[in-house]
Amino acid sequence: MEAWAASRTIGNIGEVTVVIYEGRVCMLHFGSLKENEERIKRWLKKHIGASCGLRAELHPLHNKVFRELEEYEANERTDFTVPLDMRGTPFQKRVWEALQGIPYGMTKSYAEIAAEADSPKAFRAVGMANNKNPVSIIVPCHRVIGKNGKMVGFGGGVHVKEGLLELERAQAVSR
16 A cells, blocks of 8 residues: 655645545645655554555646646636545544535635534534645635634645635636
């Protein structure tokens, strides 16, 4: 068993690392492969098994992922088509599914996502599920904001979250 990992800089988004396992994207994180390597190995050990190796080279699917991210960054894509391998608790999976239902250019509050995940009082747990989202951008946790409209928490930094939302809003307005 092997996972494939590669990094690329995507315009203003910055450097991202994408991990492929069994022909599906299982991780997308901000930063270089070197910066993310230990995090990736821990995740693979927990979710795939200790025998899963990490291959630091391009898998054929990486080109499609990077192309779709570049199209997104260039305002040419609003939805992603790459296959995903989302591993987490049942609650996390419900949250991540709800995130995928947030339209491009729009936002929802943590409380709204909690309600959609059938746990209306679990808005703090939604924040934790967002934090554990293994596939940022593609599963758009950046579209979740505080109830009062404040930008709070994001693995790539609040400035990246604001940039992604601004990119989407600008494109949504021009359509």
